[in-house]
Amino acid sequence: MADDHVKGSGRGTPPQEQQDRHARRFLFPRWTNLLGPISAVLAIGGLAYLTVLITLGFHPRNSAIGYAPEQPVPYSHALHVGELGMDCRYCHTTVETAAHAAIPPAEVCMNCHKTIHTESPKLLPVREAYAGGARLEWVKIHDRADYAYFDHSAHVNAGVGCVSCHGRVDRMEVVSQQEKLTMSWCLDCHRNPEPNLRPVDQVTNMEWVPDEDPAVLGARLRKERNINPSTDCTTCHR
Amino acid sequence: MTTANHAKLTGRGYWRSLEELAQSDEFQAQLAREFPGGIEPPASSVTRRRFLQIMAASAAMAGLTGCRWPEEKIVPFARRPEGFTPGVAQHFATALEQGGVGQALLATSYDGRPIKVDGNPDHPWSLGAASAQMQASVLDLWNVDRSRTVVRQGQNQSVTATWNDFAEFAGKQFEGLAGRRGRGLAVLAGASGSPSRARLRADLQRRFPELSWYEHEAVSDHERLRGAERAFGRPLRDVPHLEQARIIADFDCDLLHRHPAAMRNARMFARGRRPVRGEMSRIYAFEPTLSHTGVVADHRVPVARTQVPVHLGALAAELVAAHGVSLPAGCGITAGDLAAYRGQAPRMAELEALAADLAANRGRGLIAVGDRQPAGAHHLAHVLNTALGNVGQTVSFEPATAPGNGLAELVDALGRDRVDTLVILGVNPVATAPADLDVTAALGRARTTIHLGEHRDGTGKLCTWHLPRTHYLEAWGDTTAADGSVLAIQPLIEPLYDGRSDLELMAMMLGAAALRGHDIVRTTFHQRGGGAGEAPANDLRFEERWRKFLHDGFLPGTPAAAPVLQAARLDLPRVAAPTAGNLELLIAADSRLHDGRYADNAWLQEMTDFATKVAWDNVASLSPGTAEALGVKHGDLVDVQWQGRTRRLPAYVLPGQASHTVVVTLGYGRQDCGRVGQGVGVDVYGLRTTAAPHGGPGATVARSGGTYKLACSQDHHAIDPTGYQERERRVGSLVREGDLEHYLANPEFVDHLGIHHPPLLSLWTEKEYTGHKWGMSIDLSLCTGCNACQIACQSENNIPVVGKDEVGRSREMHWLRVDRYFQGDPEDPQVAAQPVACAHCEMAPCEGVCPVAATVHTEEGLNAMVYNRCVGTRYCANNCPYKVRRFNFFNNLDDLTETDKMRLNPEVTVRSRGVMEKCTYCVQRIQNAKIGAKNERRPLRDGEITPACAQTCPTEAIIFGDLNDPESRVSRARADKRSYDLLAYLNIKPRTSYQARIRNPHPSLATHDHEHGAHAAPTDHPTGDHGHDDAHGHGGH
Secondary structure, eight states, X not given: OHHHHHHHHTTTOOHHHHHHHHHHHTSOOGGGGGHHHHHHHHHHHHXXXXXXXXXXXXXXXXXXXXXXXXXXXXXXXXXXXXITOOOHHHHOTTTTXXXXXXXXXXXXXXXXXXXXXXXXXGGHHHHHHHTTSSOOOEEOSSOOOTTOOOOHHHHHTTTBOHHHHHOOGGGOSSOOOOSOOOHHHHHHHHHOOGGGBOOGGGTTOTTOOOSSOHHHHHHHHHHHHTOOOOOOHHHHOO | OOHHHHHHHTXXXXXXXXXXXXXXXXXXXXXXXXXXXXXXXXXXXXXXXXXXXXXXXXXXXXXXXXXXXXXOEEOOOSSOOTTOOTTSOEEEEEEEEETTEEEEEEEEEETTEEEEEEEOXXXXXXXXXXXXXXXXXXXXXXXXXXXXXXXXXXXXXXXXXXHHHHHHHHHHHHXXXXXXXTTTEEEEEOOOOOHHHHHHHHHHHHHSTTOEEEEOOSSOOHHHHHHHHHHHSSOEEEEEOGGGOSEEEEXXXXXXXXXXXHHHHHHHHHHTTXXXXXXXXXXXXXXXXXXXXXXXXXXXXXXXXXXXXXXXXXXXXXXXXXXXXXXXXXXXXXXXXXXXXTTOSSOHHHHHHHHHHHHHTTTSEEEEEOTTSOHHHHHHHHHHHHHTTOBTTTEEEEEOOOOOOOHHHHHHHHXXXXXXXXXXXXXXXXXXXXXXXOHHHHHTTSSEEXXXXXXXXXXXXXXXXXXXXXOTTSXXXXXXXXXXXXXXXXXXXXXXXXXXXXXXXXXXHTTOTTOOHHHHHHHHHHHHTTOOSSOOSSOHHHHHHHHHHHHHSEEOOOOOOOOOOXXXXXXXXXXXXXXXXXXXXXXXXXXXXXXXXXXXXXXXXXXXOTTTOEESOOOEEEOHHHHHHHTOOTTEEEEEEETTEEEEEXXXXXXXXXXXXXXXXXXOSOSSSOTTTTTXXXXXXXXXXXXXXXXXXXXEEEEEEEEOOOEEOTTTTOSOGGGHHHHHHHHHHHSOEEEHHXXXXXXXXXXXXXXXXXXXXXXXXXXXXXXXXXXXXXXXXTOOOOOHHXXXXXXXXXXXXXXXXXXXXXXXXXXXXXXXXXXXXXTSOEEXXXXXXXXXXXXXXXHHHOTTOOEEEOTTOOEEEOTTTOOOOOHHHHHXXXXXXXXXXXXXXXXXXXXXXXXXXXXXXXXXXXXXXXXXXXXXXXXXXXXXXXHTTOOOOTTSOOOHHHHHOTTOOEEEEETTOTTSHHHHHHHSTTEEOTTGGXXXXXXXXXXXXXXXXXXXXXXXSOTTGGGHHHHXXXXXXXXXXXXXXXXXX
16 A cells, blocks of 8 residues: 555655645645534524424423314213213213223213203204214314223223313313323323222212322222233233 | 255254255355345335235325324214124124035124124034134125126126116016026026025025026035935035044045034044043044145155045955954945955055054044045945944034036036026136136027126126125025034125125015015024014014024034945046156145135235245145156246146145145136236136046146246244254254154153253343233144134234235235144155244343334233334344244335225234334233223133134144133143243243144054154254253253
8 A cells, every 4th residue: 555655656746745735635624614603503503493392392282182173063061061960971881891981872862852952953963863864973082092002991990080081071061181191191190090099989970089188098999909000011002 | 856865864854845955055045144035125026015005095195184183083873782882892603605514603893894703612613713714704805806886798898787777677587587487597606505595596496497506616525425425325414523533534635624624623633632641543644735634644645636545445455354344234345345455555554554543443433535535435434434333423424415417517508508597696607617618608608697796707797797796794694514503694794885695686586676685594594493484573482593593603403313324336436546657637726715716815815825835826736756757846837737738837846745746726817806816826727627627647747947936935934044054953842743652651752852951041130920921832733734823813913915025025924924844754744833923032032132122021921012112123023033023114004995994903003114013912802801800800710811813723722821820721731741942942931832742653653763753853963062961960951
């Protein structure tokens, strides 16, 4: 290598010029002086950008909380549950036995509305569906990703109240999402379920408050019912 | 490969393919590469893979309505059906007809969509087992290429029409025919055991007294029925009771797979093959090519099809002459008739042993003969079974209908212009006719041809009317099972494509167009119960029986009286044995596509044949010696010529096939089906004749020049590619085998078959599993290699189909593969099958190398795959010693049509491109069972959780359960002395273990080259310095 170089340089290049070229090879060009200020601007700008991105990205307004789409029938949980005192399970019949709490069929509405508000225009879609017309298309509010498998029955039978995830539905004219329903939110409870445990017979009671220290009660219920929620991936992802 | 090579290699232990045995350059090259197929997809690979994507353009446009994910709708019922819970699978008993025999099934419906088919566990002849074909039949329902509308052949072109158009036409047409007493009316149908069809047929005969009825099954059991007719004077189906049999002689019958009662046979066979009690049944198989019964047989003798009767004759002669078995008086066969066969078989040793066994186990033996054997062989088997006192013990009989007129008679009648109106019920004679029948021309001679079919296939396109037919999961019907019980066929969904069933079309012919399948079947049920006329609408007692029928899925049959032998002379055809100059052709039903009816089924197309391990093709298989004599190599294109007709197929050199035979399989090369099966493989119907549907002697095979690339999975996922020599000696430790005698004398032998290693120490503190500890055990003594587990897994876990090119690159996605190993002489090898899926190692090597923790361990010891974390490095697959991880190189399922999506199991996540996947032990079933038990506040019961593979396994070879429960079946299986772990010396602690295969050879034949079981493999290798003695000293193995 070195020999080649000498041979090559010996082919008529003056030694002085050669030395200059060697020296110049190790000098940064002038424009590189700008790199310093540019990196500083980028660093400050990037930091600001990240701050804005994270702040806005995690702002509640951009999470699903508060999502309250318009439904085909202006059904009021505040009226039916809050005022009339209906139990959740009158309509959501499968909540204790199946993964889905199940939106009730029109038939369930008509159990009462055959005799109450029979002419109400608000109920027209229900009557039509019941009569075999266009079916009711409710908009899903609590919509997990399809690869997350949630089972209502497992939670209800463990004594997790409806209110823990769905909020005070009995006060909602229009149902909206109250919790984040993100994986970290699920895991918070799976890691420490005690604050959300209650006697199984109080699961649907929206107004239940513990008679004793909630921490003591939670710990006791957990022990009694041997509740050890798993945090394995396969618990929810299949 | 030379003979010298063969001789040198014979008895060397295990091998999976002849390339491997001969250490060919290709195999060496494949081992050297990380991705055997190369990693760049060539342009052509897209074509077949695209077949499902092409139709998905509309689906892809949905969504993108905002930053939130797409709005989802919940559409509840207006009135929810009683007992229905949204999102909870329901199960309905139904049945599938194959060749006129019903198979009891249990179909799973998820929110009204049939997504899976299993065996009906309540039916005594299914016991929850279902073959790969039965399970894959659910995919046919969702086939997007099914016929959707009525098509009428106009003057020059076909016109789309409606059922009303047809009803109008049919009303007039059949009215007119009734006026002529049905002169000129013919019906062509498949074989069926449906009582309703029999009833409507009788009604048709009343309305049209001159109606002629033809039945066509490309793969029929007519010889079986004729054989019984010859023996007993009436057509009967033999029903084996393998639980009673200690000696089973299978003459080209494939009792455990092709036989109509195969599901029960397999389960009952398994009962006699657990060596714990020290007693095992013994199976002898004489067969032209490798069958699933041959895989588990203790003695398997390759015999050309035409030579099987001679072997049976030689057995009979041996029984009579050497063991003093007296033939029943008045049976028409004398000892003198048989004398001519004495010693006529080339391999008498097995026959002599079999004769001795049968004579010593009177009433506990069974001789079974297959459908492709002549009636005379069936006759002799019945005589021998009677003489040995086996009838009524190991075999009983169920009445069947005698074979009537077939396709040949129909073509003849059409040729004589005796048929004016032909109705074709669900069969496709154009594609499945033998070469000597010109169905196409014959169909043109009838004025009106009406075709009812699931596809507008070759026949449908020629007919004046094509009518869409319902899939069996859409239609009401009934059928008869192998044991004579009546099975209900009930729909799980309204017809997707405006189809009608055979029964409904027959009702239209009777002038009752409005009559629906439900009412027809109900009325048949009513009349079967002794009622007259229509089924009553509101008779509670009837309703109760009817509901029970639908719930159970069957009505038990009444056992038929034992038949009495009648006199008939011996008729064993003696055909010259095939020689090198006189090859014998065998045209067989395909193990995947049967007669071609499943040609459009992507699961079955992608499932490899157990013997050849080839997917997406049929081959001409030859034994190694025959191929060598012909100068044919694996993958060469050959011209198979028989009786002046030639077909060009790729050659496959199959160890264990009978010498001087060439085997081709039916059902491929369809040009008239949907996109999946179109043009896949080679159609060999053109080699068949009516007189010789199975082929015969006088065939020639010649290289045509050129080779063909087969998608053959047999060398895929070779374990330990880095150290092939090491693997060679380890393979004896992968599949461990031994003889019963050896096992009883030394039950510990299984441990000694493994690699001897010093005591295994762990570098880490190992985890204690205190809760559940899931594990699996697979009994290799019971595995027949039937692939049912593979399709069960595919169906349960939404496993995509990738197409031939991808399979050729080792990119098949099956979570569970069935390895098959040959051992010994390539002309007459022993075969073993071994299902391999993720073993959920406690010290999983895949987990440590994942840079993103996408594969992690759960508290119960499952090796979980977190799809969302996976970035597709594939390090895990590289580090997996079992090679069970599968990578999604493409979006295999993302772009399905809306119809196709309906067949997916919603309990299992659909994986996307760039994601690794593998067996989960059916974690969805584990979770759902756990939730169910918790909700009921009780502990899980053993057996409550069954992965899909274990659920369907016909022999119950796969057991799953909790290893922390010492009483669980899986714990007991693992405590068995036969239990061993694959590659245990890696100290990875797999949760799936295997039970060594125990063979039960006849003592006089037990001198096989592996006298001490497969002990030879690890100890006899030349470089045996691996701490053998040390290990013995430590006792740490």
